[in-house]
Amino acid sequence: MTRLTEIVMMNILQELKEIVGDRVSASPGEMCCYAGDASQVVGLPDFVVRPESTGQVSRILRLCSEHLIPAVARGAGTGLAGGCSPVRGGIVLDMSGMNRILEIDIENQQAIVEPGVIAEKLNSALKPYGFFFPPDPGSLAMCTIGGMISYNSSGMRSVKYGTVRNYVLDLEVVLADGRVIHTGKKVLKSSAGYDLTRLFVGSEGTLGIITRAGLKIAPMPRTRKLVLACFDEAENAGRTVIRIFSSGITPSACEILDRTTLQVLKLCDPMPAIPEDGDVILFEVDGTESSTSEAVRQISEICQPTAKSVRIADGPEMDGIWAARRLVGAAISRLDPMKTRIYMGEDVGVPIKEIPALIKKVQQIAAKLDIPAMKYGHIGDGNLHVALFIDVMNKEQWEKLLLAADKIHRAAMELGGTVSSEHGIGLARAEYLPEQVGTEAFSVMQSIKKALDPKGILNPGKMGL
Amino acid sequence: MNLDLRAINQCVRCGSCRTFCPVFEESGWESANTRGRIMILKALTCGLQPDSQVLDSLNTCTTCGICTENCPAGVNPPEMIESARRQLVSLGKMTRQQADLSRNILASGNTFAESSDRLSWLTDRSLLTKKADYVYFVGCMNSYRYTETAANTFALLHRFGATILPKELCCGSPLLRTGFDARRFVDENCRQIAETGARTVITGCAGCYTTLKKSYPQDFRVQSVPEFLALHISQLDIAQLDLTVTYHDPCHLGRHNQIYEQPRRVIEAICRLKEMKTSGKAARCCGGGGGVRAGYKDLSLQMARKRLEDVPDGVDYIVASCPLCIRNLRDAGAGEKVIDLVDLVAMAVR
Ligand SMILES: Cc1cc2nc3c(=O)[nH]c(=O)nc-3n(C[C@H](O)[C@H](O)[C@H](O)COP(=O)(O)OP(=O)(O)OC[C@H]3O[C@@H](n4cnc5c(N)ncnc54)[C@H](O)[C@@H]3O)c2cc1C
Ligand code: SF4
Ligand code: SF4
Numbered sequence: 001m002t003r004l005t006e007i008v009m010m011n012i013l014q015e016l017k018e019i020v021g022d023r024v025s026a027s028p029g030e031m032c033c034y035a036g037d038a039s040q041v042v043g044l045p046d047f048v049v050r051p052e053s054t055g056q057v058s059r060i061l062r063l064c065s066e067h068l069i070p071a072v073a074r075g076a077g078t079g080l081a082g083g084c085s086p087v088r089g090g091i092v093l094d095m096s097g098m099n100r101i102l103e104i105d106i107e108n109q110q111a112i113v114e115p116g117v118i119a120e121k122l123n124s125a126l127k128p129y130g131f132f133f134p135p136d137p138g139s140l141a142m143c144t145i146g147g148m149i150s151y152n153s154s155g156m157r158s159v160k161y162g163t164v165r166n167y168v169l170d171l172e173v174v175l176a177d178g179r180v181i182h183t184g185k186k187v188l189k190s191s192a193g194y195d196l197t198r199l200f201v202g203s204e205g206t207l208g209i210i211t212r213a214g215l216k217i218a219p220m221p222r223t224r225k226l227v228l229a230c231f232d233e234a235e236n237a238g239r240t241v242i243r244i245f246s247s248g249i250t251p252s253a254c255e256i257l258d259r260t261t262l263q264v265l266k267l268c269d270p271m272p273a274i275p276e277d278g279d280v281i282l283f284e285v286d287g288t289e290s291s292t293s294e295a296v297r298q299i300s301e302i303c304q305p306t307a308k309s310v311r312i313a314d315g316p317e318m319d320g321i322w323a324a325r326r327l328v329g330a331a332i333s334r335l336d337p338m339k340t341r342i343y344m345g346e347d348v349g350v351p352i353k354e355i356p357a358l359i360k361k362v363q364q365i366a367a368k369l370d371i372p373a374m375k376y377g378h379i380g381d382g383n384l385h386v387a388l389f390i391d392v393m394n395k396e397q398w399e400k401l402l403l404a405a406d407k408i409h410r411a412a413m414e415l416g417g418t419v420s421s422e423h424g425i426g427l428a429r430a431e432y433l434p435e436q437v438g439t440e441a442f443s444v445m446q447s448i449k450k451a452l453d454p455k456g457i458l459n460p461g462k463m464g465l
Numbered sequence: 466m467n468l469d470l471r472a473i474n475q476c477v478r479c480g481s482c483r484t485f486c487p488v489f490e491e492s493g494w495e496s497a498n499t500r501g502r503i504m505i506l507k508a509l510t511c512g513l514q515p516d517s518q519v520l521d522s523l524n525t526c527t528t529c530g531i532c533t534e535n536c537p538a539g540v541n542p543p544e545m546i547e548s549a550r551r552q553l554v555s556l557g558k559m560t561r562q563q564a565d566l567s568r569n570i571l572a573s574g575n576t577f578a579e580s581s582d583r584l585s586w587l588t589d590r591s592l593l594t595k596k597a598d599y600v601y602f603v604g605c606m607n608s609y610r611y612t613e614t615a616a617n618t619f620a621l622l623h624r625f626g627a628t629i630l631p632k633e634l635c636c637g638s639p640l641l642r643t644g645f646d647a648r649r650f651v652d653e654n655c656r657q658i659a660e661t662g663a664r665t666v667i668t669g670c671a672g673c674y675t676t677l678k679k680s681y682p683q684d685f686r687v688q689s690v691p692e693f694l695a696l697h698i699s700q701l702d703i704a705q706l707d708l709t710v711t712y713h714d715p716c717h718l719g720r721h722n723q724i725y726e727q728p729r730r731v732i733e734a735i736c737r738l739k740e741m742k743t744s745g746k747a748a749r750c751c752g753g754g755g756g757v758r759a760g761y762k763d764l765s766l767q768m769a770r771k772r773l774e775d776v777p778d779g780v781d782y783i784v785a786s787c788p789l790c791i792r793n794l795r796d797a798g799a800g801e802k803v804i805d806l807v808d809l810v811a812m813a814v815r
Contacts, residue, residue, distance in 0.1 A: 029519040030494065032508040033501035038478045050493060077495070078480040097493050118484070142480045268537070327537035330479040334539050340474050341538075392474045 009046060012067065016049055016091070019059045023050040023097070034074065034092045038330075039343050041082020041427045045072065045092040052097055054172060054180055054211040061209065062178035064091060064457050071176075072459050073205035075116065075147030078139045080343040081426025083151065083204045088460050093209060095146050101125050102212070110169065110186060111217050115146025115210045122215075131217045134161035137422070138326040146210050151424035152202035156253040156322070159380035160286075161218065163422065165201045170214035173200055173207075176453040186214055199448070204424055205459040207452045221286035224252065225296050226313045226321065229283070229303040230276040234258050234363070234375060237279045238356035240306050241379050244283065245352060247302060249295055253284035254380025255325065260335070261376040261387075265324050267334040272324040273317050278308050281379065282321065325376075332374060332389045339372075339389040344428065345405030348412035349383040349421030361411040362386055369400045369407075383421035430464040466509045466552055469545065473510070476503045476540045482532040487750045488525050488757075491767045496522040499532040499542045506549055515558045523549055524560060525764060527757045528642060529750035530720040543755070550644030559644065562760040567645045574634040574650070576605040576759075583633060586612030587619070597628035600663040600685075602654075602677060604670035605635050606788035614788065617811040618669050618690060625697065627667065630657040636668075638676040643756040651681055658685060667693050669807060671717035671787035672754065678722065689718055691786050691806055695727035698734045702815045708736040708781045710809065713772070713794065714748035715787035728786050728806055735813040742775035749775055751785075753793035769797030784809055 009026070016024040025031075025048050036042040046069075051057045064071040070090025077084050086092050099116035106129050113122060120141045123132050136155035137143060143153070149171070154163035170184030183196035200207060231237040237256060244251070257265070257280045265272055274280065281303075285295035296312055303310045313321065332341040350358045359375065362384065366373035377385035386408055390397035409419045409432050419425075419432040434442040442464070449456075449465045456465075482499035483489060489498035496505060496518065505522050509515065528543040536542070553559065559567075569578035583603070584590070601622045607615040619629065634654055637647025658666060668674050669690040678687040712732060718724040725745050732738045743749045752758070752768025773794060776783055783799055785791050786806045794803045 025494070025518075027516065027518040028513060029505050029508070029516065029522055030496050032513060033495035033498075033504050033522075035504065036478070038480065048495075076480050076483055077478075078483075094493075094495070120484075139480070142483045327479070327481060330477045330481065330537040331539070333475050333477075337475065337539070338471070341477050343477075393470065 008067065012063065012069065013047065015063055016047055016060070019056050019063070020049050020051055023052065024048070034077070034086070034094070036082060036085035037077045037079040039080050039082040039085070039426065039428045041085040041087065043085050043087035044089065045086040046089050048092045048094055050094045050097045054174060057093065057174045057209050057211050058178040058180055060091065060093060061174050061176060065177050065455060068455060068457060070460050071209070071457050073146065073150070073209045075144030076118070076142050078143045079147060079151060079426065080346060080423040081420065081428040083424055083426040083459070083462060085427065087427055095209070096144055098211065104129065106131065108186065109188065109217055111215050113145055113213055113215065115144060115149070115213060117145045119143055119145060119148060126217055130220050132220050133167065133215060134218050135164045135167060138329065140326065145213055145215070149201055149210055149213060150204050151422065154378070154422045156255055156325070156378060159254050159378060160250050160252040165198060167216045168197055168201050168213060169216055171197055171200050171210050172212035174209045174211055176208065176455065176458050180211070184214065188216060202424070204426060204462050206449060206462050206465055207458060221252070223289050223292045224284055224286045224314065224318065225292045226318045227283040227296055227299045227303070228274065228276065228311050228313060229281045229307040230278040230309045231281070231307055232278055234279040234359045235356045236306055237281050238359050238379065240303055241281060241355065242352055243302050244299055245380070247298065249298055251283045251295070251299070251380060252286040253282065254378070255282040256280070256376055256379040256384070257282065257325070258375040260372070260374040261328055264328055264331050264335050264374065268324045268328070268331055270320065272321045273313070274321060276309060282325070328376060329385060329387055332387055336389070338391050340392050341387050341389045342392070342401055344388060344401060345408035346385050346387060347383070347420045347423040348386070348408055348417060349381070350412055350415040350417030352382045354415040354417065355379055355382055355384070358384055358412065358415055358417070362408055365404055365407045365411065369404050371397070371400045371404050373404070378421070381421070382417065425463045427461055430462065433464050466549070468506050468510050468549055468552065470510060472540070472545050473503060473507050475538055476500065477538050478504070479537060481535060481537060482542070485531045485535050487529060487531070487752060487768050487771065488527065488764065490771065491764060497525055502526060502546055503540070503542060506545060509549065515553055517560065520553070520558065520560050523553070524563065524643070524760055525757055526755050527716070527750050527752060527768070528755035529716040531750065534720055534746050547642065547644070554644035560760060563643050563756070566643060566756070566759050567640055570635055570640055575609065576635055576639050577609050579609050583608045584629065586616050587629070592623055593631065594628045595660070596662045597626055598663055598665065599625060599627035600658055600661055600666045601627045601629050602636065602666050602668040602673055603629060603633060604668060604673040604788065606670060606792065608633070610792065611788050611805065614669065614805045614807055618807045621701070621807065621810065621814070622667060622693070628661055628663070630654065630661070632657065636673040636676045637680065638672040639756060639759065641676060641680055642754070647680070655682060655684065669786065669805065670789070671715035672789055675717040675721050689722070689724055689786065691718070691724060691728035691731060694806070694810060695730045698731055701810070703734055703813045704815050706736045706813050709739055709779060710736055710782040710784045711739050711741050711777055711780045712744070713741065713751065713783055713785040713790055714744060715785060715790045716748070716750050716754055718786060719748055720746060728784070731806060731810065732784060735809060739777045739780055741777060751790040751793045753789045758789065758793055765793060766797050769793040773797055773799055782809065
């Protein structure tokens with residue numbers, strides 16, 4: 001695919017205007033705003049459109065298909081892998097304007113939404129019914145359901161509730177040539193043919209553009225409680241987590257915050273109440289009053305022998321801790337305004353048993369390269385977020401960062417893990433995919449891509465496809 | 466362009482501000498959002514030409530500061546945006562509305578290009594003393610549009626020994642917010658303030674307040690009317706009113722200067738207060754600041770209408786302490802239901 005010539009550009013702009021009216025832009029400033037997400041992957045689009053209906057998306061994709069123009073779907077652009085970055089130019093479809101909650105069907109425990117709905121807004125709408133959409137990324141307040149589905153996002157509560165994949169029942173998808181399909185039915189389970197729904201979950205806009213989603217929702221637990229256990233060493237904390245899980249307890253969240261993370265949290269406003277100094281594990285349990293009290297007791301008991309301190313929090317204190325935890329990854333420059341957090345090597349995951357080994361390796365990598373690394377994340381499902389932060393105007397520090405990120409990715413793979421637990425592959429991690437899944441499995445992915453997008457117009461370059 | 470790259474790089478592009486920016490909520494385009502504006506600033510340092518779309522992106526920021534309040538990385542976007550506006554103006558890059566606004570203010574000394582007397586509302590000029598402890602800085606809005614509020618404010622402040630500058634000029638806020646130089650106005654107002662011998666300047670306009678406090682030499686103390694009233698309310702003979710009101714936090718009093726509690730103290734001394742759906746640090750912007758009302762009236766009023774959705778049921782008045790907010794909320798449909806804090810106090814003073 002080559003860059004468009006000026007005359008073709010004019011014609012395409014005209015056609016796009018006919019489809020979406022004034023919801024199209026080609027102005028250089030606007031194109032800069034759509035160059036990427038929170039990762040370092042960037043590329044300038046030729047046009048940005050903000051469709052409002054499936055019909056419009058279908059017409060746009062037909063146009064793209066006809067003229068071999070790359071089409072890149074975008075939600076809120078909060079991704080961390082460059083999934084929505086138009087690295088080969090073309091048209092960015094900003095789906096955040098398709099943001100209607102079409103139906104809340106409590107009897108069937110489902111919600112039907114357009115892809116641009118913000119996850120937190122869906123939860124606000126479900127709250128009066130006592131229901132919620134469980135996957136809860138830290139970016140809950142700003143990311144879209146379409147983006148979450150396309151990355152198979154997850155969050156703090158996935159250790160108990162699973163990832164987005166567990167909650168998608170049906171998708172309306174516009175295929176590369178403009179055809180519109182449904183992948184499922186409005187039923188909680190189905191055993192009918194290939195599981196196309198699951199194929200599209202996590203496909204990062206490379207197979208089709210999602211225009212509607214039928215989601216399973218869950219009743220909200222009556223109570224939540226939090227155990228804060230503080231340890232001298234992160235590795236020690238990791239071992240305690242394994243013991244908790246082995247004893248048969250499933251917390252609703254299990255997060256690690258290392259010393260640096262605690263320092264950052266202490267600089268946030270409002271400051272959450274975590275006076276501890278060490279490496280902290282937050283265990284949240286949910287359920288009824290009596291079941292949570294019992295789980296809290298058991299967790300505290302298991303932590304006692306190895307922890308420096310153990311305490312329990314609930315209510316507004318717990319809410320404050322979670323609110324600050326959600327965005328801590330972006331808050332690191334509060335520690336040193338000369339440094340910026342760069343999302344690279346930030347989402348590795350390993351089998352839970354290997355967590356202590358992963359933590360150790362990350363510490364060694366950071367120490368050897370003399371690059372500061374904050375560690376936090378969903379330790380309960382083996383997912384460690386490593387926050388590397390550097391002075392972005394310093395070339396040497398950039399080089400160290402790239403090296404550290406590469407080593408962290410490889411360390412996770414060596415431990416039988418993944419380069420991404422929830423943030424996706426995009427372009428940022430594309431080079432590792434064949435190695436992680438194996439060349440044969442990767443060639444199956446290539447075949448699927450070829451079957452659904454023979455001209456290669458959908459998000460070209462992503463996932464190495 | 467020579468912008469502060471350090472400040473720009475502090476933004477991690479997390480997109481949290483998409484949830485907060487009131488302009489983005491109306492527009493939906495990334496360039497109308499805090500993060501988009503910062504990406505445009507970065508692109509300007511790499512050669513992006515400041516065309517009209519770029520100017521619109523930067524000029525539609527109301528400088529409400531809700532992004533600063535919520536940015537996890539501690540970025541201060543309105544400061545960066547204002548600095549870029551200044552540089553663009555110095556390079557001659559501005560919208561027609563910007564050019565008109567500055568020409569009018571510079572020629573007339575006020576935001577309305579009025580040639581009439583700024584003190585026409587003052588019936589008894591003998592109340593103006595040459596020397597005083599306090600100067601009441603009236604501001605353009607109250608001088609020309611809400612003259613009754615100006616009269617009510619002066620009636621209260623005069624009891625404590627306040628005077629008014631004989632030839633007050635616009636404080637310079639609209640110029641400074643939109644990228645222009647306001648030194649001439651700053652110097653002239655300062656000269657007159659010094660002549661009165663006053664150590665404190667009191668203003669009832671949130672825009673004037675921020676400007677007097679942050680862009681003037683610190684030769685005098687600046688107080689907002691709510692701060693002054695909160696300190697002196699017990700000295701006024703106040704009757705309890707059987708009213709329920711709500712309070713709109715002007716961005717330039719609240720988030721920019723942390724004045725949240727004083728106006729509430731004054732209201733609660735008079736009547737019942739019922740908070741808006743978003744208030745204090747989280748208060749939604751009325752859409753009028755940062756030159757947006759002057760440059761993008763429709764957008765500005767759209768934001769004001771959103772703000773009115775925050776008004777709780779069963780209130781008699783929406784009280785604010787900034788004539789810019791009052792005008793925008795009134796024009797957005799709330800009409801005379803929106804009043805200045807001073808007008809509420811005036812109703813209660815026996
Ligand atoms: C501070 C912060 C915290 C975060 N915390 C977490 C976390 O805890 N867990 C987690 O999983 N992620 C987290 N993320 C990453 C990110 O927010 C999520 O991956 C999120 O789901 C992305 O949603 P989005 O709407 O921003 O998608 P975008 O970034 O816009 O797009 C993501 C991908 O989805 C595709 N896409 C978007 N919409 C559609 C559509 N309608 N059809 C087809 N493809 C589409 C895009 O092409 C792209 O490949 C975090 C990010 C930040 C900045
Ligand atoms: S919230 Fe702050 S760091 Fe995040 S995109 Fe907005 S300005 Fe940048
Ligand atoms: S100051 Fe207000 S209007 Fe300006 S970018 Fe921030 S949130 Fe948006």
